[in-house]
Amino acid sequence: xxxxxxxxxxxxxxxxxxxxxxxxxxxxxxxxxxxxxxxxxxxxxxxxxxxxxxxxxxxxxxxxxxxxxxxxxxxxxxxxxxxxxxxxxxxxxxxxxxxxxxxxxxxxxxxxxxxxxxxxxxxxxxxxxxxxxxxxxxxxxxxxxxxxxxxxxxxxxxxxxxxxxxxxxxxxxxxxxxxxxxxxxxxxxxxxxxxxxxxxxxxxxxxxxxxxxxxxxxxxxxxxxxxxxxxxxxxxxxxxxxxxxxxxxxxxxxxxxxxxxxxxxxxxxxxxxxxxxxxxxxxxxxxxxxxxxxxxxxxxxxxxxxxxxxxxxxxxxxxxxxxxxxxxxxxxxxxxxxxxxxxxxxxxxxxxxxxxxxxxxxxxxxxxxxxxxxxxxxxxxxxxxxxxxxxxxxxxxxxxxxxxxxxxxxxxxxxxxxxxxxxxxxxxxxxxxxxxxxxxxxxxxxxxxxxxxxxxxxxxxxxxxxxxxxxxxxxxxxxxxxxxxxxxxxxxxxxxxxxxxxxxxxxxxxxxxxxxxxxxxxxxxxxxxxxxxxxxxxxxxxxxxxxxxxxxxxxxxxxxxx
DNA sequence: TGCAAGTTGTAGAT
DNA sequence: ATCTACAACTTGCA
Numbered sequence: 001x002x003x004x005x006x007x008x009x010x011x012x013x014x015x016x017x018x019x020x021x022x023x024x025x026x027x028x029x030x031x032x033x034x035x036x037x038x039x040x041x042x043x044x045x046x047x048x049x050x051x052x053x054x055x056x057x058x059x060x061x062x063x064x065x066x067x068x069x070x071x072x073x074x075x076x077x078x079x080x081x082x083x084x085x086x087x088x089x090x091x092x093x094x095x096x097x098x099x100x101x102x103x104x105x106x107x108x109x110x111x112x113x114x115x116x117x118x119x120x121x122x123x124x125x126x127x128x129x130x131x132x133x134x135x136x137x138x139x140x141x142x143x144x145x146x147x148x149x150x151x152x153x154x155x156x157x158x159x160x161x162x163x164x165x166x167x168x169x170x171x172x173x174x175x176x177x178x179x180x181x182x183x184x185x186x187x188x189x190x191x192x193x194x195x196x197x198x199x200x201x202x203x204x205x206x207x208x209x210x211x212x213x214x215x216x217x218x219x220x221x222x223x224x225x226x227x228x229x230x231x232x233x234x235x236x237x238x239x240x241x242x243x244x245x246x247x248x249x250x251x252x253x254x255x256x257x258x259x260x261x262x263x264x265x266x267x268x269x270x271x272x273x274x275x276x277x278x279x280x281x282x283x284x285x286x287x288x289x290x291x292x293x294x295x296x297x298x299x300x301x302x303x304x305x306x307x308x309x310x311x312x313x314x315x316x317x318x319x320x321x322x323x324x325x326x327x328x329x330x331x332x333x334x335x336x337x338x339x340x341x342x343x344x345x346x347x348x349x350x351x352x353x354x355x356x357x358x359x360x361x362x363x364x365x366x367x368x369x370x371x372x373x374x375x376x377x378x379x380x381x382x383x384x385x386x387x388x389x390x391x392x393x394x395x396x397x398x399x400x401x402x403x404x405x406x407x408x409x410x411x412x413x414x415x416x417x418x419x420x421x422x423x424x425x426x427x428x429x430x431x432x433x434x435x436x437x438x439x440x441x442x443x444x445x446x447x448x449x450x451x452x453x454x455x456x457x458x459x460x461x462x463x464x465x466x467x468x469x470x471x472x473x474x475x476x477x478x479x480x481x482x483x484x485x486x487x488x489x490x491x492x493x494x495x496x497x498x499x500x501x502x503x504x505x506x507x508x509x510x511x512x513x514x515x516x517x518x519x520x521x522x523x524x525x526x527x528x529x530x531x532x533x534x535x536x537x538x539x540x541x542x543x544x545x546x547x548x549x550x551x552x553x554x555x556x557x558x559x560x561x562x
Numbered sequence: 563t564g565c566a567a568g569t570t571g572t573a574g575a576t
Numbered sequence: 577a578t579c580t581a582c583a584a585c586t587t588g589c590a
Contacts, residue, residue: 176587177569268570321569330569397570404571448585452571459571522583529585 027051027202028110028149030103030123030140031058031096033157034295035081036242037088039193041154046122047201049152054202055118056089057097058082059106060224067225071425073392074290075221077240081294082218084241094201097216104136108143118149125153127162128338128432130345159190159299159332162339173340175352175446177321180333193301236392236427237276238287245291249302252286259310263317265324272397273464275472285395286324289428292331303328331433338432345435346416352445356528358407358414367411370511371402372421374474377503377510378456379486381405383473390473392427400441404454407442408525410517415442443525450525453518457486476507 029046035058037043046054064070065078086096099106111118121144126133141151155161166173168187174180222228238244255261270284291297306324311317320326343349347356359367370376374385384398394402399422405411406418415438422438423429439445460469467485471478477488479499484491489503489510496502503509 178567179588266569270570272570323569326569400570443585446586447568448587449568449571450585451583452585454570455572458573525585526583 024052025117025119026053026055027120027122028107028118028144029054029056030107030121031056031085032124033126034124034298035085036245036296036298037085037092038196038242038246039156039298039301040196041156041194042122042124042152044194044196045152045154046120049120049122051120051202053205054094055097055110055204056085056094057099057107057110058085059103060098060100060219061102062100063102065224067227069424071389071392071427072221072226073236073390073425073427074429075224075226077236077290077392077427078294079218079221079224080240080244081242081296084243084296086218088242089201089204092198092201094204096218097204098218099216100219102136104139104143107140108147111144111147111149118144118147120150120152122152122154124156126157127155128335128344130431157295157299158335159303159328160187162336165332165336166340173336174333175337177330177333180329180336181320184329184332189307190300190303192304193298235390236290238290240290240294240296242296245288245296248286248288248291249297249305252288253305253309255282259313262306262310262324263314266318266322267327267396268322270395270397271463272395272401273460273469274395275468283395287393290393293428293430299328299331331430334436335432337436345419345431347414347444350445353439354444354528354532356408356414356442356444356525359412360414364411364413364417367511368406368413368417368421370508371406371411371413371418375508375511376405376411377489377508378405378514379467379470379474379477379488379507380456380460382508383470386473388422388425392425394426399437401454401456401459403438403441405456407438408450408521409453410456410512410514410521412517412521412524415439415444418442448529450529451522453522455518456514461486474507476501 027046027049029042031042034040034042043056062069065075067075070078082096082098086098089096111121121141123137123140126137129137141153144151165183165187169183174183238248253259253262256264267285272284274284276283288297288302292299292302303325311325317323318326320329337352338344341350341352343351347353358364371381372385372389374382374389376382376385381402384394384402387398388394388402403415403418403422406413407415419434419438422434423431426434436446440447443450460467464470466482467477467480470485471480477485477499478501480488480491480501481495481499484495488496488501488507491499491503493502501507
């Protein structure tokens with residue numbers, strides 16, 4: 001029923017002043033979240049402006065792309081993606097200009113027209129961004145407008161335009177999957193991916209800095225301040241970029257022969273302990289998340305390939321929320337929430353987030369540090385964190401286990417702190433999904449059954465009785481007998497000696513007693529929930545901050561018509 | 563107001 | 577493998 005959406009279906013190009021429409025007029029295409037040429041609304045819009053010159057630019061912002069803010073795995077993936085994009089652009093007669101610095105500082109000089117008039121700026125709106133990023137975008141847009149350019153903001157990171165979804169839900173974002181599925185039912189399927197051409201692009205023949213300080217090429221990791229160890233240590237096993245991403249998409253769709261695997265995929269049934277096979281290619285999930293994060297693969301392309309080539313061909317297939325389509329819908333729901341809920345990325349003043357008195361001070365810092373370093377003394381948790389630091393990737397259920405452990409399960413550390421660690425280390429960290437999932441796992445929002453708690457011993461045992469995953473990621477435990485692999489402190493001293501792993505010497509003592517800690521924390525959660533109920537839920541409690549927070553999308557608690 | 567359902571818990575019984 | 581108790585959360589809808 002859904003035809004391919006042609007680029008010209010979109011809003012008509014605005015009329016522009018005759019002065020700007022001179023033959024040398026250029027269009028700056030500021031690439032951000034969508035590092036691809038297929039299904040790129042921003043690129044197609046830029047082409048419809050028919051500029052004499054098209055200047056695709058990406059800005060490496062030190063606030064994001066530096067060792068303090070971004071793990072080596074993600075930085076490496078990002079640079080690979082940029083290099084791939086540059087090659088693809090060059091094949092079509094263009095090139096990528098890669099600048100370094102703050103966009104609001106390095107982009108405005110382009111508007112002044114180094115070597116010609118810049119008539120248009122096109123970029124993709126980041127609806128679910130944190131406040132500072134939204135301000136950054138406004139500053140850049142203002143600078144271009146002040147220079148006489150037109151600014152065009154497109155939507156491309158999500159399946160639907162978040163504004164449209166919000167409007168169709170009377171201005172209030174759904175906060176549960178059943179409610180979101182109903183909304184999606186009303187709205188209809190997402191737009192088809194754009195049919196991007198493969199033809200020649202307008203030239204990108206500007207003069208990038210005659211001072212020679214800024215060559216405009218994609219830098220290497222070391223140029224961004226990453227040490228030489230970063231290359232070896234920070235390695236996601238799959239290459240970044242649109243080319244590799246589309247290959248991986250095809251491989252996922254073909255998997256199992258006749259798309260059986262993708263059709264029957266149910267997320268809760270996948271295995272978080274799976275260790276890489278000899279072919280080093282298959283994990284129990286698609287591992288497409290980093291490609292979606294950086295827009296190397298369009299969510300809409302993924303959605304429709306699944307629909308047309310996997311689901312349509314079979315009488316029976318998995319359904320949302322557990323199916324692969326379901327995974328895209330979770331992503332969509334959380335982006336919509338991040339767009340519409342005020343103070344979404346923090347506990348305070350966040351109307352959907354339970355106010356929980358998480359631990360603070362030196363003890364909390366120590367626990368957080370041990371957790372991040374993979375030194376909690378719980379082999380399953382430490383193995384997960386070691387994989388996270390090394391690869392930048394963890395299976396979704398492994399993320400659950402470590403997030404529950406850090407927050408409501410064992411260590412009682414704030415979800416915001418764990419979220420920040422994930423944001424730095426994960427190759428696929430997308431702020432909206434990251435904050436949402438941390439709220440979920442800490443029982444701060446979306447999920448409230450705090451008496452369901454992951455055990456760092458029982459949970460991995462269900463999948464991996466012999467602890468192959470732990471042995472892979474915690475070498476000290478390599479020789480520990482199966483019976484003690486998840487609880488080495490219970491092994492008799494002689495067994496520990498024989499395994500070359502004495503607890504307290506070669507491997508840490510457990511940081512807490514899981515049974516005691518989880519019991520105590522459940523009582524704390526109950527108290528926090530009771531306090532929430534006691535204060536009028538809509539009016540908030542205590543400080544009275546939540547209800548006065550300026551809404552970004554729509555006022556919280558406003559359920560009526562706009 | 564009551565009731566059903568909620569992507570992904572555990573421990574112990576059978 | 578499938579069941580139940582655990583102690584009982586929330587949202588969303590009738």
